[in-house]
Amino acid sequence: MTDYRSKSWWLESLPEAITPNPALTGRQTADVAVIGGGYTGLSVGYHLKQLNPDLDVRIIESDVCGYGASGRNGGFSMTLFGLTKGITKFRFNDHKARAAHIYMENAVDYLHEVITENNIECQYEKSGYLLVGTSPGQVRRVEHDFKIMEKWGLGGVERWDRTRLAEEFHTDFYKIGWFEPRCGILNPARLARGMKKLAETQGAVIYENSPVKRFGRKTGGGFMVKTEHGVLESDYLVLATNAYSVLFPELKKLQYPAFTHIVMSEPLTPEQYDAIGWKNRAGVEDARDLIHYYRLTADNRIVMGGGDVSLGYGADLDKDLNEQTFAHLKAHVTEVFPQLEGLRFTHQWGGPVSITTDMAPVIGYLGNDKKAIFSMGCIGHGVSLTTYNGKTIAELITGRQTERTEMFFVGRKVFPWPPDLITYGLGHAVRGFMKLEDRLYYK
Numbered sequence: 268m269t270d271y272r273s274k275s276w277w278l279e280s281l282p283e284a285i286t287p288n289p290a291l292t293g294r295q296t297a298d299v300a301v302i303g304g305g306y307t308g309l310s311v312g313y314h315l316k317q318l319n320p321d322l323d324v325r326i327i328e329s330d331v332c333g334y335g336a337s338g339r340n341g342g343f344s345m346t347l348f349g350l351t352k353g354i355t356k357f358r359f360n361d362h363k364a365r366a367a368h369i370y371m372e373n374a375v376d377y378l379h380e381v382i383t384e385n386n387i388e389c390q391y392e393k394s395g396y397l398l399v400g401t402s403p404g405q406v407r408r409v410e411h412d413f414k415i416m417e418k419w420g421l422g423g424v425e426r427w428d429r430t431r432l433a434e435e436f437h438t439d440f441y442k443i444g445w446f447e448p449r450c451g452i453l454n455p456a457r458l459a460r461g462m463k464k465l466a467e468t469q470g471a472v473i474y475e476n477s478p479v480k481r482f483g484r485k486t487g488g489g490f491m492v493k494t495e496h497g498v499l500e501s502d503y504l505v506l507a508t509n510a511y512s513v514l515f516p517e518l519k520k521l522q523y524p525a526f527t528h529i530v531m532s533e534p535l536t537p538e539q540y541d542a543i544g545w546k547n548r549a550g551v552e553d554a555r556d557l558i559h560y561y562r563l564t565a566d567n568r569i570v571m572g573g574g575d576v577s578l579g580y581g582a583d584l585d586k587d588l589n590e591q592t593f594a595h596l597k598a599h600v601t602e603v604f605p606q607l608e609g610l611r612f613t614h615q616w617g618g619p620v621s622i623t624t625d626m627a628p629v630i631g632y633l634g635n636d637k638k639a640i641f642s643m644g645c646i647g648h649g650v651s652l653t654t655y656n657g658k659t660i661a662e663l664i665t666g667r668q669t670e671r672t673e674m675f676f677v678g679r680k681v682f683p684w685p686p687d688l689i690t691y692g693l694g695h696a697v698r699g700f701m702k703l704e705d706r707l708y709y710k
Protein backbone atom coordinates (compact mmCIF):
# COMPACT_ATOMS: atom_id res chain seq x y z
CA MET A 268 0.00 0.00 0.00
CA THR A 269 1.20 3.55 -0.73
CA ASP A 270 2.51 5.41 2.31
CA TYR A 271 -0.25 7.87 3.27
CA ARG A 272 2.41 10.46 4.18
CA SER A 273 3.43 10.80 0.55
CA LYS A 274 -0.09 11.93 -0.42
CA SER A 275 0.04 15.49 0.98
CA TRP A 276 1.94 17.75 3.33
CA TRP A 277 -1.14 17.80 5.54
CA LEU A 278 -0.89 14.02 6.00
CA GLU A 279 2.90 14.09 6.30
CA SER A 280 2.83 16.75 9.01
CA LEU A 281 0.10 15.30 11.26
CA PRO A 282 1.15 15.76 14.90
CA GLU A 283 1.28 11.97 15.37
CA ALA A 284 2.04 9.19 12.89
CA ILE A 285 -1.04 7.11 12.10
CA THR A 286 -1.28 3.58 13.47
CA PRO A 287 -4.02 2.09 11.32
CA ASN A 288 -7.01 0.42 12.97
CA PRO A 289 -7.25 -3.36 12.54
CA ALA A 290 -8.56 -4.53 9.18
CA LEU A 291 -11.93 -6.20 8.67
CA THR A 292 -11.53 -9.96 9.16
CA GLY A 293 -13.94 -12.86 9.37
CA ARG A 294 -17.71 -12.56 9.02
CA GLN A 295 -19.18 -9.54 10.80
CA THR A 296 -22.63 -7.96 10.93
CA ALA A 297 -23.82 -4.38 11.39
CA ASP A 298 -26.96 -2.31 11.00
CA VAL A 299 -25.15 0.09 8.66
CA ALA A 300 -22.01 -0.56 6.61
CA VAL A 301 -20.20 2.52 5.28
CA ILE A 302 -17.57 2.17 2.55
CA GLY A 303 -15.01 5.00 2.59
CA GLY A 304 -13.37 6.83 5.50
CA GLY A 305 -13.27 10.41 4.21
CA TYR A 306 -15.39 13.28 5.56
CA THR A 307 -18.58 11.77 4.10
CA GLY A 308 -18.21 8.31 5.61
CA LEU A 309 -16.91 9.56 8.95
CA SER A 310 -19.66 12.15 9.23
CA VAL A 311 -22.31 9.51 8.45
CA GLY A 312 -20.84 7.33 11.21
CA TYR A 313 -20.73 10.17 13.73
CA HIS A 314 -24.26 11.39 13.03
CA LEU A 315 -25.86 7.94 12.91
CA LYS A 316 -24.52 7.13 16.35
CA GLN A 317 -25.61 10.53 17.62
CA LEU A 318 -29.15 10.03 16.33
CA ASN A 319 -29.42 6.43 17.49
CA PRO A 320 -26.69 5.15 19.82
CA ASP A 321 -28.10 1.62 19.55
CA LEU A 322 -27.24 1.33 15.85
CA ASP A 323 -24.23 -0.83 15.00
CA VAL A 324 -22.33 1.28 12.46
CA ARG A 325 -19.11 0.13 10.80
CA ILE A 326 -16.90 2.07 8.40
CA ILE A 327 -14.53 0.28 6.02
CA GLU A 328 -11.58 2.29 4.69
CA SER A 329 -9.15 0.95 2.08
CA ASP A 330 -6.09 2.76 3.47
CA VAL A 331 -6.27 5.11 6.45
CA CYS A 332 -9.09 7.57 7.12
CA GLY A 333 -8.29 10.79 5.28
CA TYR A 334 -6.22 9.05 2.59
CA GLY A 335 -8.44 10.36 -0.23
CA ALA A 336 -9.45 13.93 -1.08
CA SER A 337 -10.24 14.62 2.59
CA GLY A 338 -6.56 14.46 3.56
CA ARG A 339 -5.22 16.37 0.59
CA ASN A 340 -7.52 19.27 -0.24
CA GLY A 341 -7.03 23.03 -0.07
CA GLY A 342 -8.88 23.28 3.24
CA PHE A 343 -11.38 25.95 2.17
CA SER A 344 -14.68 25.68 4.01
CA MET A 345 -16.82 27.48 1.44
CA THR A 346 -20.37 27.88 0.15
CA LEU A 347 -20.08 26.97 -3.52
CA PHE A 348 -22.49 24.20 -4.60
CA GLY A 349 -21.50 22.67 -7.95
CA LEU A 350 -19.18 24.39 -10.39
CA THR A 351 -20.67 27.90 -10.44
CA LYS A 352 -23.90 29.53 -9.32
CA GLY A 353 -24.76 30.24 -12.97
CA ILE A 354 -24.42 26.58 -14.02
CA THR A 355 -26.46 25.34 -11.03
CA LYS A 356 -29.18 27.89 -11.85
CA PHE A 357 -29.17 26.86 -15.51
CA ARG A 358 -29.25 23.11 -14.73
CA PHE A 359 -31.99 23.29 -12.09
CA ASN A 360 -33.72 26.66 -11.58
CA ASP A 361 -33.40 29.83 -9.54
CA HIS A 362 -35.38 28.47 -6.64
CA LYS A 363 -33.29 25.30 -6.30
CA ALA A 364 -29.96 27.08 -6.82
CA ARG A 365 -30.92 29.54 -4.09
CA ALA A 366 -31.87 26.66 -1.77
CA ALA A 367 -28.53 25.00 -2.53
CA HIS A 368 -26.66 28.17 -1.60
CA ILE A 369 -28.51 28.35 1.72
CA TYR A 370 -27.75 24.64 2.34
CA MET A 371 -24.08 25.47 1.76
CA GLU A 372 -24.15 28.47 4.11
CA ASN A 373 -25.59 26.16 6.75
CA ALA A 374 -22.92 23.58 5.90
CA VAL A 375 -20.10 26.10 6.52
CA ASP A 376 -21.65 27.27 9.80
CA TYR A 377 -22.31 23.69 10.87
CA LEU A 378 -18.78 22.49 10.16
CA HIS A 379 -17.41 25.35 12.25
CA GLU A 380 -19.82 24.37 15.04
CA VAL A 381 -18.78 20.68 14.97
CA ILE A 382 -15.10 21.65 15.05
CA THR A 383 -15.56 24.11 17.90
CA GLU A 384 -17.92 22.04 20.05
CA ASN A 385 -15.76 18.93 19.77
CA ASN A 386 -12.41 20.71 20.04
CA ILE A 387 -11.13 19.28 16.77
CA GLU A 388 -7.63 20.73 16.47
CA CYS A 389 -7.59 21.40 12.76
CA GLN A 390 -6.23 24.96 12.77
CA TYR A 391 -9.58 26.42 11.72
CA GLU A 392 -9.38 30.12 10.92
CA LYS A 393 -12.64 31.94 10.28
CA SER A 394 -10.83 34.28 7.93
CA GLY A 395 -13.42 34.33 5.14
CA TYR A 396 -13.40 33.49 1.46
CA LEU A 397 -12.37 35.95 -1.22
CA LEU A 398 -13.31 35.44 -4.85
CA VAL A 399 -11.23 37.83 -6.95
CA GLY A 400 -11.59 39.05 -10.51
CA THR A 401 -8.15 39.58 -12.03
CA SER A 402 -9.11 40.52 -15.61
CA PRO A 403 -12.07 42.30 -17.27
CA GLY A 404 -13.67 38.92 -18.10
CA GLN A 405 -13.33 37.73 -14.51
CA VAL A 406 -14.69 41.03 -13.21
CA ARG A 407 -17.83 40.45 -15.30
CA ARG A 408 -18.20 37.00 -13.77
CA VAL A 409 -17.89 38.26 -10.21
CA GLU A 410 -20.40 41.06 -10.97
CA HIS A 411 -22.75 38.38 -12.35
CA ASP A 412 -22.54 36.45 -9.08
CA PHE A 413 -23.37 39.62 -7.15
CA LYS A 414 -26.44 40.09 -9.38
CA ILE A 415 -27.56 36.50 -8.72
CA MET A 416 -27.26 37.00 -4.96
CA GLU A 417 -29.20 40.28 -5.23
CA LYS A 418 -31.94 38.54 -7.21
CA TRP A 419 -32.10 35.79 -4.59
CA GLY A 420 -32.40 38.45 -1.89
CA LEU A 421 -29.41 37.01 -0.03
CA GLY A 422 -26.66 38.85 1.84
CA GLY A 423 -23.61 37.54 3.60
CA VAL A 424 -21.22 38.87 0.96
CA GLU A 425 -19.21 42.11 0.78
CA ARG A 426 -18.13 43.82 -2.44
CA TRP A 427 -14.51 44.86 -2.31
CA ASP A 428 -13.28 47.47 -4.76
CA ARG A 429 -9.64 48.06 -5.60
CA THR A 430 -9.11 50.43 -2.69
CA ARG A 431 -10.48 47.91 -0.19
CA LEU A 432 -8.45 45.12 -1.77
CA ALA A 433 -5.31 47.24 -1.57
CA GLU A 434 -5.84 47.58 2.19
CA GLU A 435 -5.49 43.81 2.53
CA PHE A 436 -3.14 42.73 -0.27
CA HIS A 437 -0.03 44.30 -1.74
CA THR A 438 -0.70 43.29 -5.34
CA ASP A 439 -2.05 45.00 -8.46
CA PHE A 440 -3.51 41.73 -9.60
CA TYR A 441 -6.96 42.02 -8.04
CA LYS A 442 -9.62 44.20 -9.71
CA ILE A 443 -12.73 43.22 -7.74
CA GLY A 444 -13.43 41.06 -4.71
CA TRP A 445 -16.38 39.04 -3.39
CA PHE A 446 -15.76 38.51 0.31
CA GLU A 447 -17.74 36.03 2.39
CA PRO A 448 -16.84 36.39 6.08
CA ARG A 449 -18.66 33.23 7.28
CA CYS A 450 -16.14 30.95 5.47
CA GLY A 451 -12.82 29.66 6.77
CA ILE A 452 -9.64 27.72 6.15
CA LEU A 453 -8.46 24.62 7.99
CA ASN A 454 -5.95 21.79 7.98
CA PRO A 455 -7.84 19.09 6.05
CA ALA A 456 -5.97 15.98 7.26
CA ARG A 457 -6.33 17.07 10.86
CA LEU A 458 -10.05 17.52 10.25
CA ALA A 459 -10.30 14.02 8.76
CA ARG A 460 -8.45 12.43 11.66
CA GLY A 461 -10.49 14.51 14.12
CA MET A 462 -13.72 13.30 12.49
CA LYS A 463 -12.46 9.72 12.76
CA LYS A 464 -11.89 10.15 16.48
CA LEU A 465 -15.30 11.76 16.86
CA ALA A 466 -17.07 8.90 15.05
CA GLU A 467 -15.23 6.35 17.19
CA THR A 468 -15.92 8.22 20.42
CA GLN A 469 -19.58 8.13 19.49
CA GLY A 470 -19.32 4.35 19.05
CA ALA A 471 -18.79 3.69 15.34
CA VAL A 472 -16.37 0.88 14.47
CA ILE A 473 -13.74 1.72 11.84
CA TYR A 474 -11.67 -0.76 9.86
CA GLU A 475 -8.61 0.56 8.03
CA ASN A 476 -6.33 -1.13 5.48
CA SER A 477 -9.43 -2.90 4.16
CA PRO A 478 -10.05 -2.23 0.47
CA VAL A 479 -13.55 -3.34 -0.46
CA LYS A 480 -13.42 -5.70 -3.43
CA ARG A 481 -17.14 -5.79 -4.06
CA PHE A 482 -20.55 -5.35 -2.49
CA GLY A 483 -23.97 -6.72 -3.30
CA ARG A 484 -27.42 -7.60 -2.07
CA LYS A 485 -28.05 -10.82 -0.19
CA THR A 486 -30.93 -13.04 -1.20
CA GLY A 487 -33.59 -12.39 1.38
CA GLY A 488 -32.54 -8.78 2.03
CA GLY A 489 -29.62 -6.79 3.30
CA PHE A 490 -26.12 -6.28 1.92
CA MET A 491 -22.81 -8.05 1.84
CA VAL A 492 -19.49 -6.14 1.61
CA LYS A 493 -16.36 -8.16 0.84
CA THR A 494 -12.73 -7.28 1.50
CA GLU A 495 -9.76 -9.58 1.05
CA HIS A 496 -9.96 -10.95 4.58
CA GLY A 497 -13.50 -10.32 5.70
CA VAL A 498 -17.19 -9.93 5.02
CA LEU A 499 -19.55 -7.40 6.55
CA GLU A 500 -23.29 -7.98 6.34
CA SER A 501 -25.64 -5.08 6.96
CA ASP A 502 -29.21 -3.82 6.62
CA TYR A 503 -28.13 -0.48 5.14
CA LEU A 504 -25.18 0.41 2.95
CA VAL A 505 -23.56 3.84 2.48
CA LEU A 506 -21.19 4.34 -0.44
CA ALA A 507 -18.88 7.18 0.55
CA THR A 508 -16.10 6.52 -1.94
CA ASN A 509 -16.35 9.83 -3.84
CA ALA A 510 -14.01 9.78 -6.88
CA TYR A 511 -12.98 6.18 -6.08
CA SER A 512 -16.56 5.12 -6.89
CA VAL A 513 -15.18 4.53 -10.38
CA LEU A 514 -13.78 1.24 -8.99
CA PHE A 515 -17.25 -0.23 -8.52
CA PRO A 516 -19.33 -1.24 -11.56
CA GLU A 517 -22.57 -0.21 -9.80
CA LEU A 518 -21.32 3.39 -9.36
CA LYS A 519 -18.81 3.83 -12.14
CA LYS A 520 -20.95 5.73 -14.64
CA LEU A 521 -22.44 8.10 -12.05
CA GLN A 522 -19.29 10.19 -11.69
CA TYR A 523 -15.87 10.73 -13.21
CA PRO A 524 -12.63 11.39 -11.30
CA ALA A 525 -10.53 14.43 -12.17
CA PHE A 526 -7.31 15.34 -10.42
CA THR A 527 -6.48 18.79 -9.06
CA HIS A 528 -2.97 19.70 -7.92
CA ILE A 529 -1.31 21.78 -5.24
CA VAL A 530 2.14 23.24 -4.55
CA MET A 531 3.30 24.48 -1.16
CA SER A 532 6.06 26.92 -0.29
CA GLU A 533 8.43 27.09 2.62
CA PRO A 534 7.13 29.30 5.48
CA LEU A 535 7.25 32.99 4.59
CA THR A 536 9.73 35.05 6.57
CA PRO A 537 8.18 37.97 8.50
CA GLU A 538 9.65 40.29 5.83
CA GLN A 539 8.10 38.31 2.97
CA TYR A 540 4.76 38.23 4.77
CA ASP A 541 4.87 42.00 5.38
CA ALA A 542 5.68 42.53 1.72
CA ILE A 543 2.48 40.86 0.47
CA GLY A 544 -0.03 42.04 3.07
CA TRP A 545 -2.76 39.33 3.29
CA LYS A 546 -3.29 40.19 6.93
CA ASN A 547 -6.92 39.01 6.96
CA ARG A 548 -5.67 35.55 5.81
CA ALA A 549 -8.79 34.82 3.71
CA GLY A 550 -8.67 31.87 1.34
CA VAL A 551 -8.53 33.29 -2.22
CA GLU A 552 -9.88 31.97 -5.52
CA ASP A 553 -9.89 33.64 -8.90
CA ALA A 554 -12.76 33.54 -11.40
CA ARG A 555 -11.11 31.65 -14.28
CA ASP A 556 -12.67 28.48 -15.70
CA LEU A 557 -9.73 26.47 -14.34
CA ILE A 558 -9.52 28.41 -11.12
CA HIS A 559 -6.51 29.03 -8.91
CA TYR A 560 -7.16 28.59 -5.19
CA TYR A 561 -4.65 29.71 -2.58
CA ARG A 562 -4.24 30.32 1.11
CA LEU A 563 -1.81 30.52 3.99
CA THR A 564 -1.13 27.65 6.39
CA ALA A 565 -0.95 28.17 10.14
CA ASP A 566 2.84 28.56 9.81
CA ASN A 567 2.51 30.93 6.82
CA ARG A 568 3.37 28.69 3.91
CA ILE A 569 1.58 29.50 0.69
CA VAL A 570 -0.61 26.71 -0.68
CA MET A 571 -1.45 27.29 -4.36
CA GLY A 572 -3.74 24.87 -6.20
CA GLY A 573 -5.77 24.43 -9.37
CA GLY A 574 -4.87 26.10 -12.67
CA ASP A 575 -5.59 22.89 -14.60
CA VAL A 576 -6.90 19.36 -14.04
CA SER A 577 -5.60 15.89 -14.97
CA LEU A 578 -7.98 13.31 -16.36
CA GLY A 579 -7.56 9.54 -16.31
CA TYR A 580 -8.90 6.87 -18.61
CA GLY A 581 -11.53 4.55 -17.12
CA ALA A 582 -10.62 3.68 -13.54
CA ASP A 583 -7.16 5.29 -13.69
CA LEU A 584 -6.68 6.87 -10.25
CA ASP A 585 -2.97 7.45 -10.68
CA LYS A 586 -2.87 11.10 -11.71
CA ASP A 587 -1.58 12.61 -8.46
CA LEU A 588 1.47 14.26 -9.98
CA ASN A 589 1.67 16.63 -12.93
CA GLU A 590 4.96 18.50 -13.35
CA GLN A 591 3.53 20.94 -15.89
CA THR A 592 0.74 21.98 -13.52
CA PHE A 593 3.16 22.23 -10.59
CA ALA A 594 5.42 24.57 -12.63
CA HIS A 595 2.40 26.67 -13.63
CA LEU A 596 1.25 26.97 -10.00
CA LYS A 597 4.69 27.99 -8.73
CA ALA A 598 4.91 30.65 -11.42
CA HIS A 599 1.44 31.91 -10.52
CA VAL A 600 2.53 32.66 -6.94
CA THR A 601 5.05 35.22 -8.18
CA GLU A 602 2.64 36.45 -10.86
CA VAL A 603 0.28 37.52 -8.04
CA PHE A 604 3.02 38.49 -5.60
CA PRO A 605 6.20 39.49 -7.51
CA GLN A 606 7.69 40.37 -4.09
CA LEU A 607 8.10 36.62 -3.50
CA GLU A 608 10.51 36.01 -6.37
CA GLY A 609 12.91 33.25 -5.29
CA LEU A 610 10.44 31.67 -2.82
CA ARG A 611 11.21 27.96 -2.43
CA PHE A 612 8.55 25.29 -2.81
CA THR A 613 8.89 22.22 -0.63
CA HIS A 614 5.86 20.03 -1.42
CA GLN A 615 3.54 19.17 -4.28
CA TRP A 616 0.71 16.71 -4.57
CA GLY A 617 -2.67 16.05 -6.11
CA GLY A 618 -5.92 14.28 -5.42
CA PRO A 619 -9.14 13.15 -7.07
CA VAL A 620 -12.42 15.05 -7.12
CA SER A 621 -15.72 13.55 -8.19
CA ILE A 622 -17.62 15.04 -11.14
CA THR A 623 -21.17 14.24 -12.24
CA THR A 624 -22.28 14.96 -15.82
CA ASP A 625 -24.13 18.11 -14.71
CA MET A 626 -21.37 19.29 -12.32
CA ALA A 627 -23.75 19.14 -9.35
CA PRO A 628 -23.57 17.07 -6.18
CA VAL A 629 -25.98 14.21 -5.50
CA ILE A 630 -27.13 12.05 -2.63
CA GLY A 631 -28.72 9.11 -4.39
CA TYR A 632 -29.99 5.57 -4.02
CA LEU A 633 -29.06 2.26 -5.61
CA GLY A 634 -32.33 0.35 -5.87
CA ASN A 635 -35.88 1.25 -4.92
CA ASP A 636 -35.82 0.31 -1.24
CA LYS A 637 -33.61 3.36 -0.45
CA LYS A 638 -31.32 1.22 1.70
CA ALA A 639 -28.15 1.73 -0.36
CA ILE A 640 -27.20 5.42 -0.38
CA PHE A 641 -24.37 7.14 -2.20
CA SER A 642 -23.00 10.67 -2.12
CA MET A 643 -20.76 12.10 -4.82
CA GLY A 644 -20.10 14.95 -7.25
CA CYS A 645 -18.92 17.56 -4.73
CA ILE A 646 -16.10 18.54 -7.13
CA GLY A 647 -13.50 20.73 -5.36
CA HIS A 648 -16.13 22.13 -2.99
CA GLY A 649 -16.75 19.29 -0.59
CA VAL A 650 -15.12 20.17 2.74
CA SER A 651 -18.21 21.65 4.39
CA LEU A 652 -20.69 19.97 2.01
CA THR A 653 -19.62 16.36 2.63
CA THR A 654 -19.65 16.83 6.40
CA TYR A 655 -23.16 18.28 6.22
CA ASN A 656 -24.26 15.59 3.75
CA GLY A 657 -23.17 13.02 6.34
CA LYS A 658 -25.79 14.48 8.69
CA THR A 659 -28.39 14.39 5.91
CA ILE A 660 -27.64 10.73 5.10
CA ALA A 661 -27.86 9.77 8.79
CA GLU A 662 -31.26 11.47 8.94
CA LEU A 663 -32.43 9.57 5.86
CA ILE A 664 -31.36 6.22 7.34
CA THR A 665 -33.04 6.91 10.67
CA GLY A 666 -36.26 7.93 8.90
CA ARG A 667 -36.22 11.60 9.83
CA GLN A 668 -37.71 14.29 7.62
CA THR A 669 -35.78 17.55 7.83
CA GLU A 670 -35.00 20.58 5.69
CA ARG A 671 -31.89 18.65 4.59
CA THR A 672 -33.58 15.39 3.60
CA GLU A 673 -36.07 17.38 1.50
CA MET A 674 -33.38 19.05 -0.62
CA PHE A 675 -33.84 18.65 -4.38
CA PHE A 676 -30.49 16.89 -4.86
CA VAL A 677 -31.45 14.04 -2.49
CA GLY A 678 -32.60 11.14 -4.64
CA ARG A 679 -32.25 13.13 -7.87
CA LYS A 680 -31.57 11.40 -11.16
CA VAL A 681 -27.98 11.58 -12.39
CA PHE A 682 -27.30 11.28 -16.11
CA PRO A 683 -24.64 8.58 -16.53
CA TRP A 684 -21.29 9.24 -18.17
CA PRO A 685 -20.98 7.56 -21.59
CA PRO A 686 -18.50 4.69 -22.26
CA ASP A 687 -14.87 5.32 -21.18
CA LEU A 688 -13.52 6.32 -24.58
CA ILE A 689 -16.21 8.95 -25.10
CA THR A 690 -15.99 10.21 -21.51
CA TYR A 691 -12.22 10.54 -21.81
CA GLY A 692 -12.54 12.43 -25.11
CA LEU A 693 -15.33 14.60 -23.74
CA GLY A 694 -13.31 15.39 -20.61
CA HIS A 695 -10.34 16.50 -22.67
CA ALA A 696 -12.55 18.55 -24.99
CA VAL A 697 -14.11 20.41 -22.03
CA ARG A 698 -10.69 20.94 -20.43
CA GLY A 699 -9.34 22.24 -23.75
CA PHE A 700 -12.30 24.60 -24.12
CA MET A 701 -11.79 25.90 -20.57
CA LYS A 702 -8.09 26.50 -21.23
CA LEU A 703 -8.92 28.39 -24.39
CA GLU A 704 -11.58 30.50 -22.67
CA ASP A 705 -9.12 31.30 -19.89
CA ARG A 706 -6.49 32.38 -22.41
CA LEU A 707 -8.93 34.52 -24.41
CA TYR A 708 -11.22 36.01 -21.76
CA TYR A 709 -10.20 35.25 -18.21
CA LYS A 710 -6.41 35.42 -18.07
Ligand SMILES: Cc1cc2nc3c(=O)[nH]c(=O)nc-3n(C[C@H](O)[C@H](O)[C@H](O)COP(=O)(O)OP(=O)(O)OC[C@H]3O[C@@H](n4cnc5c(N)ncnc54)[C@H](O)[C@@H]3O)c2cc1C
Nearest residue numbers: 305306307329335336337340341343479509618648649650
Ligand atom coordinates in the same frame (compact mmCIF):
# COMPACT_ATOMS: atom_id res chain seq x y z
C1 LIG B 1 -6.39 18.63 -4.25
C2 LIG B 1 -7.80 18.87 -3.79
C3 LIG B 1 -8.16 20.14 -3.32
C4 LIG B 1 -9.46 20.36 -2.87
N1 LIG B 1 -9.75 21.56 -2.26
C5 LIG B 1 -10.95 21.73 -1.66
C6 LIG B 1 -11.20 22.90 -0.90
O1 LIG B 1 -10.32 23.73 -0.67
N2 LIG B 1 -12.45 23.08 -0.40
C7 LIG B 1 -13.44 22.16 -0.59
O2 LIG B 1 -14.57 22.40 -0.13
N3 LIG B 1 -13.20 21.00 -1.26
C8 LIG B 1 -11.98 20.76 -1.77
N4 LIG B 1 -11.72 19.59 -2.41
C9 LIG B 1 -12.78 18.55 -2.45
C10 LIG B 1 -12.92 17.81 -1.12
O3 LIG B 1 -11.65 17.45 -0.66
C11 LIG B 1 -13.80 16.57 -1.33
O4 LIG B 1 -15.06 16.96 -1.87
C12 LIG B 1 -14.05 15.81 -0.04
O5 LIG B 1 -12.89 15.60 0.69
C13 LIG B 1 -14.69 14.46 -0.39
O6 LIG B 1 -14.84 13.71 0.80
P1 LIG B 1 -15.33 12.22 0.68
O7 LIG B 1 -15.33 11.64 2.04
O8 LIG B 1 -16.60 12.19 -0.07
O9 LIG B 1 -14.25 11.51 -0.25
P2 LIG B 1 -12.75 11.06 0.06
O10 LIG B 1 -12.09 11.91 1.05
O11 LIG B 1 -12.07 10.90 -1.26
O12 LIG B 1 -12.95 9.65 0.74
C14 LIG B 1 -13.18 8.46 0.03
C15 LIG B 1 -12.50 7.37 0.81
O13 LIG B 1 -12.81 6.10 0.24
C16 LIG B 1 -11.66 5.29 0.37
N5 LIG B 1 -11.77 4.19 -0.57
C17 LIG B 1 -11.51 4.21 -1.91
N6 LIG B 1 -11.71 2.98 -2.44
C18 LIG B 1 -12.10 2.19 -1.42
C19 LIG B 1 -12.42 0.80 -1.33
N7 LIG B 1 -12.36 -0.01 -2.39
N8 LIG B 1 -12.75 0.30 -0.13
C20 LIG B 1 -12.80 1.09 0.98
N9 LIG B 1 -12.50 2.40 0.95
C21 LIG B 1 -12.17 2.95 -0.24
C22 LIG B 1 -10.51 6.24 0.07
O14 LIG B 1 -9.28 5.76 0.56
C23 LIG B 1 -10.97 7.50 0.78
O15 LIG B 1 -10.48 7.61 2.08
C24 LIG B 1 -10.44 19.33 -2.92
C25 LIG B 1 -10.08 18.07 -3.41
C26 LIG B 1 -8.78 17.83 -3.83
C27 LIG B 1 -8.41 16.46 -4.31
